[in-house]
Amino acid sequence: MNFVSFEFLGFLGAVYLFHWVLPQERARKWLLTLASYLFYAAWDWRFCLLMLFVTVNAFVAGYLLSSLERSERKLILAASIGIDLAVLAFFKYYNFFAINAAAALADLGLPGSLPALQIVLPVGISFYTFHAISYVVDIYRGKVLPETSFVNVALYISFFPQLIAGPIVRATFIMPQMQRRRPFSRSQQAMGIRLLLRGFIYKAVIADMLAQVADPVFAHLDQYDAHALLTAVVAFYGQIYFDFAGYSSMAIGTARLFGYRFPRNFDYPYRSASVTEFWRRWHMSLSFWLRDYVYIPLGGNRGGRLAVYRNLMTTMLLGGLWHGAAWNYVIWGLLHGFGLCANKAWVALRPRLPVSVNWQSSGWRAVAIIFTQLWIMVGWVFFRCDSIAEANSVLGSIAGLYPHPGAAIVPLEPLIVLIIAIDHTLGSGVLRRSIPRRWAQALSWGGIGMLFAFGLAIMPLVQRPFIYFQF
Amino acid sequence: MAKIAYFLALSSLIIAGCHLLPRAPPGRLMAACLFLVIGFIATQGLLSGTISALGLVPRGPLRELVEYLTDYDDDRPVVLLVGSSFTQQGVDLDLLAETLGNSDRSIAVLPLAIGGLSHLERLYYLKEYLAHAKRMPRLVLFEIAGGYDNGPLFQLQQMRFSDRMVAMMDGGTAWWAFRWLLGEDVPGSTTRIVLAGEILAHLGLHLCHVGFLWNSTPADHPRNYDPRALPPKAQHFTDDEVASFVERATRTRDLRADWPQTVPTNWMRALLEAEMSTLREHGIERFAFYSVPSMQGDNVAYARRFCMAMPDFTCIVGEDPQLLAGLQRDIDWYDFDHLHGEGRRLYTRWLGDRLLAQDVLP
Numbered sequence: 001m002n003f004v005s006f007e008f009l010g011f012l013g014a015v016y017l018f019h020w021v022l023p024q025e026r027a028r029k030w031l032l033t034l035a036s037y038l039f040y041a042a043w044d045w046r047f048c049l050l051m052l053f054v055t056v057n058a059f060v061a062g063y064l065l066s067s068l069e070r071s072e073r074k075l076i077l078a079a080s081i082g083i084d085l086a087v088l089a090f091f092k093y094y095n096f097f098a099i100n101a102a103a104a105l106a107d108l109g110l111p112g113s114l115p116a117l118q119i120v121l122p123v124g125i126s127f128y129t130f131h132a133i134s135y136v137v138d139i140y141r142g143k144v145l146p147e148t149s150f151v152n153v154a155l156y157i158s159f160f161p162q163l164i165a166g167p168i169v170r171a172t173f174i175m176p177q178m179q180r181r182r183p184f185s186r187s188q189q190a191m192g193i194r195l196l197l198r199g200f201i202y203k204a205v206i207a208d209m210l211a212q213v214a215d216p217v218f219a220h221l222d223q224y225d226a227h228a229l230l231t232a233v234v235a236f237y238g239q240i241y242f243d244f245a246g247y248s249s250m251a252i253g254t255a256r257l258f259g260y261r262f263p264r265n266f267d268y269p270y271r272s273a274s275v276t277e278f279w280r281r282w283h284m285s286l287s288f289w290l291r292d293y294v295y296i297p298l299g300g301n302r303g304g305r306l307a308v309y310r311n312l313m314t315t316m317l318l319g320g321l322w323h324g325a326a327w328n329y330v331i332w333g334l335l336h337g338f339g340l341c342a343n344k345a346w347v348a349l350r351p352r353l354p355v356s357v358n359w360q361s362s363g364w365r366a367v368a369i370i371f372t373q374l375w376i377m378v379g380w381v382f383f384r385c386d387s388i389a390e391a392n393s394v395l396g397s398i399a400g401l402y403p404h405p406g407a408a409i410v411p412l413e414p415l416i417v418l419i420i421a422i423d424h425t426l427g428s429g430v431l432r433r434s435i436p437r438r439w440a441q442a443l444s445w446g447g448i449g450m451l452f453a454f455g456l457a458i459m460p461l462v463q464r465p466f467i468y469f470q471f
Numbered sequence: 472m473a474k475i476a477y478f479l480a481l482s483s484l485i486i487a488g489c490h491l492l493p494r495a496p497p498g499r500l501m502a503a504c505l506f507l508v509i510g511f512i513a514t515q516g517l518l519s520g521t522i523s524a525l526g527l528v529p530r531g532p533l534r535e536l537v538e539y540l541t542d543y544d545d546d547r548p549v550v551l552l553v554g555s556s557f558t559q560q561g562v563d564l565d566l567l568a569e570t571l572g573n574s575d576r577s578i579a580v581l582p583l584a585i586g587g588l589s590h591l592e593r594l595y596y597l598k599e600y601l602a603h604a605k606r607m608p609r610l611v612l613f614e615i616a617g618g619y620d621n622g623p624l625f626q627l628q629q630m631r632f633s634d635r636m637v638a639m640m641d642g643g644t645a646w647w648a649f650r651w652l653l654g655e656d657v658p659g660s661t662t663r664i665v666l667a668g669e670i671l672a673h674l675g676l677h678l679c680h681v682g683f684l685w686n687s688t689p690a691d692h693p694r695n696y697d698p699r700a701l702p703p704k705a706q707h708f709t710d711d712e713v714a715s716f717v718e719r720a721t722r723t724r725d726l727r728a729d730w731p732q733t734v735p736t737n738w739m740r741a742l743l744e745a746e747m748s749t750l751r752e753h754g755i756e757r758f759a760f761y762s763v764p765s766m767q768g769d770n771v772a773y774a775r776r777f778c779m780a781m782p783d784f785t786c787i788v789g790e791d792p793q794l795l796a797g798l799q800r801d802i803d804w805y806d807f808d809h810l811h812g813e814g815r816r817l818y819t820r821w822l823g824d825r826l827l828a829q830d831v832l833p
Contacts, residue, residue: 006672186500193507198489206482212475410472415479422483426490440493445503447492449510451485453679457518458478458485461634461682 001042003250004204004463011039012254019258025181029151032258036158040124047122050087051158057083058132059153062139062146073140080136084129091125096325124164126322126471130289131157135171137293143172152178161254165247165468167265167285174260182259195253197452202246204463205455206419210239211464213412218384224406226397233394234413236384237377238420240467241270244283247466268424270376273368274346275339278376290319308344313337323383323471328391332382339375478685518680526690529638529683532585533592535696537599540581542694544605547579548833553593553746554614554763558584560701560809561763563819570823571832578832581608582698589626590619590742591647595639597746601753609833611750612826613743615762615786617773620739621730623651624666631669632676634686640673647745651738656731704811707801714799716766716807721790723768726776730769734776759785759831764798764818766807785829787822794821 001008015035022028037048061080065073089097098114105112135156138144147153156174217224217232224232248265255262269282279287291300295315301308313334320333350359358364378395385391397404435443528534543549550571552558559582568580583593583600601607618625627648630636640648648670657663676682708716726732735743747758760781762774771790778786794817798804803814810818826832 006668010668189500190503193503201485201489205485209475209478209482213472410476412472412476412479415476415483419479419483419486423486423490426487429490435493441499441502442506444493445506446510446513447488449507449512450514451488451492452507453511453514453518454481455485457680457682457684458481459682460685461632461637461676 001039002463002465002469003247003254004200007042011035012257016257020184026149026151028182028258029155029178032160033151033155033158036155036160036163039160040158040163043123044120047125050091050122050125051128052154054084054087054129054132055150055154055157058135058157059147059150061136062153063148065136065139066146077136077140081133084132088125088129091119091122093321093325094119121470123469127166127168128157128163130168131162131171133293134168134289135175138171144175147175147178159255159260161251162262165244165251165466165471166283167248167251167262168289169262169285170289173263177260185259188256188259192253192256194448195249195256197253197448199246199249199251199253201451201455202242202249203466204246205459207239207241207243207246208460208462208464209458210235210242210416212460213409213416214239214384215464217409221385221390221394222406224404225408226400226404227411228407228409229394229404230398231409231412233377233381233384233398234416237270237373237380238416240380240383241266241420243467247468268427270373270420271369271424272372272376273365274343274372275336275375276343278372279336279340286319286322290315294318305344305348309341312340312344316340326387328382328385328388331388331391332379335375335379335382339372339379474685515679518683522680522683522687527684527687528690529634530686530688531635531638532696533588533596533635533638534688535694536583536585536698537596537603538690538694539696539698540583540600541603541605543579543581545579547577548610549606549608550578550580550610550612550832551608552580552582552584552612552614553597554582554584554612555588555616555619556584556586557616557763557765557808558582558614559586559698560805560811561815561818562822563816564698566816566819567823570820571826576832584614584698587626587630588619590623590739591644592626592635592639594647594742594746595641595644598643598749601749604753607753608755610757610759610831611747611755613746613758613760615760615774615777615788617726617730617770617777620735620773620777621656621727623738623742624648624670627669627673628666632673634682637673637676637681638686640670640677642674642678645670645674647742650741654736654738656736656738658729702805704802704805708804710800713766713801713804717764717795717798720766720768720771721792721795723772725769726772727769730773734773734780757831757833759787759826759829761787761822761825762789763808763810764789764795764814766804770808785826785831787825787829789818789822791821794818 001011015031019028019031022031037051040051041048057080061076064076068076095116098116102113135144135153139146152175155178156169156171159169162169213235214232217228218236221229245266252262252265263285265283265285267281267284269278272278272281295311298311298314299307300311314337316333316337317330318333319336320329320331323329323332381394382388382391385394393404396402434440540551550567552562552564562580562582562584564580564582568578571578571580583597588596627636627640649667651657652663652666652670657666726734750758760778762770762777765771771788774788775790778788797817798810798814800814802812803810803817805811
């Protein structure tokens with residue numbers, strides 16, 4: 001069920017009404033849990049059982065962690081995480097592993113292969129397994145108490161706004177909200193509607209419009225000239241941001257309508273002046289998850305410089321693989337890992353340079369933003385293309401390494417960059433002025449209605465699924 | 472692509488607006504919703520005005536077809552064919568005009584007929600045509616097609632949320648759709664609820680101009696629509712197969728199991744009356760019905776029953792043995808329901824002769 005669909009509108013409306021009509025908090029949570037399973041079943045009801053299995057695993061592990069000795073706790077933690085990772089590995093990575101293992105064995109001249117299986121990738125599996133892991137690890141670390149109520153864990157793992165594509169909400173963040181009463185708050189509702197509408201404009205109007213530029217070119221790369229490839233790359237650079245930030249805004253807004261707060265997932269990432277800063281602004285719930293549950297357990301910033309680089313590269317490699325079982329995602333992750341290492345090295349080197357430069361000046365920051373964003377854009381080429389060879393061909397053609405004759409398209413790069421720039425500069429609220437309270441509400445909400453109506457008129461009628469739904 | 476450039480520029484303004492709007496003070500949710508609705512409706516009004524002022528119309532073959540029809544401005548009396556792909560592929564317009572004409576009288580034949588033209592859509596575009604036609608038709612011939620008569624929302628489901636379906640779903644179309652939905656011919660309340668939701672959704676998209684600017688064009692855009700352009704023949708049967716299909720079709724007496732036994736249905740009769748009433752308001756008084764030959768027996772059986780139920784009108788069923796004897800080869804058919812090549816010409820001449828014999832021409 002796509003967020004931008006009448007089905008979702010009807011579903012959301014019905015769940016919303018029933019939710020706030022119910023007087024008891026516990027009944028509301030049960031309703032939201034059942035609605036979330038219904039939401040998931042709309043895609044494929046069989047995988048509801050898988051999600052339930054992951055939930056039971058987390059709930060039982062949480063219960064056991066609270067009642068066992070230290071040595072046994074470690075075992076329970078490992079078993080629970082192992083089960084979650086096994087589920088993820090089987091559904092998402094089995095065929096990738098089987099194909100590559102067979103190829104590696106063949107290269108070594110050894111016989112043997114694993115059978116390729118027809119496995120359907122359950123939607124959102126990467127997200128709900130991470131929620132389950134987060135719950136168990138946070139209990140183990142003593143950051144959150146184990147839940148005695150199954151519905152709280154079930155709702156945390158399956159809550160439909162974040163079920164399919166995040167944000168990855170931490171147990172420490174959401175569990176306290178589940179344990180207290182959530183009264184109907186008008187300001188929460190207003191914020192929820194605002195976030196929903198903003199997400200809608202990001203996704204349905206802008207991202208899907210940019211998809212009209214990028215998709216035809218990426219579908220037939222050999223038919224377009226090098227400049228068209230560049231336009232498509234820039235269009236995808238914008239599309240993926242507006243698509244995912246739009247989805248996140250709608251997810252956060254939807255949760256607000258039910259009285260839950262989700263953490264922010266995007267903070268204008270394309271104004272980052274380093275890859276490190278980028279990951280503090282892009283898909284923040286994933287990057288912080290990777291930091292706390294992968295990077296730090298690997299050693300984090302402890303140890304020598306090489307150990308830190310190894311940890312960064314490993315974390316980003318896994319982050320790449322998390323997005324999809326394909327080598328182009330691995331390269332994408334490694335590019336970001338390299339960017340993080342380079343930034344760490346540069347920050348360490350800067351004070352020792354013999355020249356005295358104000359690296360914080362706006363001029364240097366602008367230069368850093370441009371280089372960082374070019375790096376990010378190169379990464380998106382690997383992310384978007386179906387193979388590494390295809391990505392290399394696109395980048396080589398754009399760089400002019402070899403001729404790439406084909407059809408031309410209108411060069412839209414300046415306009416796309418302008419939209420991103422407007423979003424990223426005005427988004428900080430620098431130009432927002434305070435106006436008298438009695439006018440503010442009329443102007444704010446009337447303006448949203450106006451922009452929504454304009455957005456509807458210029459959006460493409462045929463909507464694309466959210467990009468992150470495939471992960 | 473140039474259009475995308477304009478829309479991207481507009482999008483940048485929308486984004487700027489999003490970020491520049493003041494943050495509303497908390498509380499007073501009802502007031503906020505009221506302002507939201509007022510802003511939305513006011514903008515919809517503004518958009519409607521702008522669309523009218525700029526003369527924008529939805530893009531697509533149906534719009535081009537209507538423009539082709541309304542552009543006709545000649546002294547020859549017009550015979551209008553109202554139908555679907557059966558007519559589009561089954562009737563040679565020039566040959567029918569030639570057959571109907573003589574040394575004293577020259578006739579023009581125009582088709583309001585295109586693939587998948589449901590009754591709801593045809594009513595919408597018939598009104599559009601009548602509102603802008605330079606020359607009104609003197610005779611209107613309605614195609615008989617059991618599938619369209621008994622499943623007016625089939626195309627809506629097939630082309631769900633397409634520009635074409637959204638474009639036709641104004642208040643009038645929705646009213647007729649709901650009237651069918653509330654009749655006795657819809658199976659099951661679940662189907663009714665689902666279809667009602669889809670009608671309302673399409674109506675909402677139409678009224679709120681959703682995607683309109685994306686799929687619109689100035690009314691005075693260059694026109695190159697050619698109703699004579701047909702798809703190349705795709706499906707092939709052996710001549711023996713065709714002969715057996717045609718023979719079997721003539722023997723069929725039963726309707727399809729999922730069609731109502733009342734022919735035409737009350738809804739269909741009411742729709743036809745509404746169409747004829749609209750046409751009469753524009754001074755058109757002569758109507759007739761015809762069916763195009765089909766290799767599907769239930770279509771033929773339906774047309775037969777339809778004509779029996781319409782004794783006050785000239786009604787021609789394409790099942791004359793002499794005609795069918797000439798439609799026994801694969802090259803005469805595009806597929807089971809559509810004529811092709813010489814078969815098309817044969818039927819057109821036959822239809823013209825029947826119309827002349829029945830003296831329906833003004």
